Amino acid sequence: MKATSHFLIAALLTLLSATALLGQEYTVLKDLKAEWQVSQDDRFEPFQKKTGEVSTVYFWIEAAKYPGVVLHVSSTEPVSLFVNGQLAAQHSTGLYLKIDSLRKVFHAPVLQVGVHQTRIKEGGLQTTLETVSDAASTAIVPLQFSSFRDFAIVGMMILLTMLVIIIKLNPKLTSDYFSITKIFSMREGEESQVYSRITSSTNVLFYAYSSLMLGYYLIIIFHFLPAHYSAALAFQATTFWEAMLEWTRLSFIVLTLFFLKIVLVYGLAFVFGMREVSGIHFFNWVRLLLGVFGVLTIILFLYFITHGQREGFYVFLLSMMSWLLAGWTILILLKLQRAMGHSMFHLFSYICATELIPFLITIKVLYN
Numbered sequence: 001m002k003a004t005s006h007f008l009i010a011a012l013l014t015l016l017s018a019t020a021l022l023g024q025e026y027t028v029l030k031d032l033k034a035e036w037q038v039s040q041d042d043r044f045e046p047f048q049k050k051t052g053e054v055s056t057v058y059f060w061i062e063a064a065k066y067p068g069v070v071l072h073v074s075s076t077e078p079v080s081l082f083v084n085g086q087l088a089a090q091h092s093t094g095l096y097l098k099i100d101s102l103r104k105v106f107h108a109p110v111l112q113v114g115v116h117q118t119r120i121k122e123g124g125l126q127t128t129l130e131t132v133s134d135a136a137s138t139a140i141v142p143l144q145f146s147s148f149r150d151f152a153i154v155g156m157m158i159l160l161t162m163l164v165i166i167i168k169l170n171p172k173l174t175s176d177y178f179s180i181t182k183i184f185s186m187r188e189g190e191e192s193q194v195y196s197r198i199t200s201s202t203n204v205l206f207y208a209y210s211s212l213m214l215g216y217y218l219i220i221i222f223h224f225l226p227a228h229y230s231a232a233l234a235f236q237a238t239t240f241w242e243a244m245l246e247w248t249r250l251s252f253i254v255l256t257l258f259f260l261k262i263v264l265v266y267g268l269a270f271v272f273g274m275r276e277v278s279g280i281h282f283f284n285w286v287r288l289l290l291g292v293f294g295v296l297t298i299i300l301f302l303y304f305i306t307h308g309q310r311e312g313f314y315v316f317l318l319s320m321m322s323w324l325l326a327g328w329t330i331l332i333l334l335k336l337q338r339a340m341g342h343s344m345f346h347l348f349s350y351i352c353a354t355e356l357i358p359f360l361i362t363i364k365v366l367y368n
Helices: 002-021 099-106 135-140 144-169 171-177 180-184 192-196 201-224 240-271 275-305 311-339 344-367
Strands: 026-031 037-040 043-046 056-062 070-083 086-098 110-116 125-132
Touching: 056 125, 070 099, 086 099, 099 110, 110 125, 144 171, 144 201, 144 240, 144 275, 171 201, 171 275, 180 275, 201 240, 201 275, 201 311, 240 275, 240 344, 275 311, 311 344
Parallel strands: none
Antiparallel strands: 026 125, 037 043, 037 056, 056 110, 070 086, 070 110, 070 125
16 A cells, blocks of 8 residues: 555656656756666666676665755656556656655655666666756757757758768769669669779769768667667767767768678679679669669658657658668579579579678668
């Protein structure tokens, strides 16, 4: 009965706190992540030293040291909150609780707080002690969302500026790359010179641009994905410059994969005795990235910049990447069939090595 009354009081406290604190701005006083503990064989050990999956973390707060301070618990997945072994809140992704009120409800100078969810990952759960900001500090300290929004705008400006420069340098090649109709055409035009100069400086510039565009596309999606997407947690940013750094890092990884793709396509085309298809294969692959993902990047930017924050939409855009790459595997199989005289089995083996296996690896990395 006592536990039930504690839960009801805590639930009411949560509701009242949320109402009272709504619309206020906060300054982080202390990040409690460094103090997380996990229970192991009737003892506690630091969260950082724990291997394997963790579903509950604990930390302790000396209530008398933090008068007027708020405990903020936020997560991309629902959590349950326990205070001194009593359930205080459940199925919530964001909580603001006054330390003074918790001290009065649970009649304890030291509060043991436990946060439970299905699987806790670094970056997916935040626990901080915060104070209400005054008007002056609110004007000076930007919100994390505003910083990331600034990054999205500046990043798009960089991409557009770079695109204008590329168009000025080689308008004909640009029109070839951005010709979406040619991606789906079963007949190739007279582009043998382009195919044979796949590593020219102008083409490399397109690869760099494609890498920046894909990196931009993914970094915004990763910002809103749930915590169980491990790849997304590896590229999280809270400030403008952190976002720029993560974008650069991710784009460099994508550019490296571009050159590995060149080696893979041209190397296996030589091994399979199909050197005549390597240029067609790789050039159309870049076309797909520039054309289709260029359109998706614009859609993503417009949605985000108009304050779109629905998690499901970003998950959908990530899944679009998988569906498009799967469709591309079928499309390039049909395109290359008309451009060579080898058997279908011979061609299918080549496609498995150059497209299907890399596609499955990509899915594993993105959805792990």
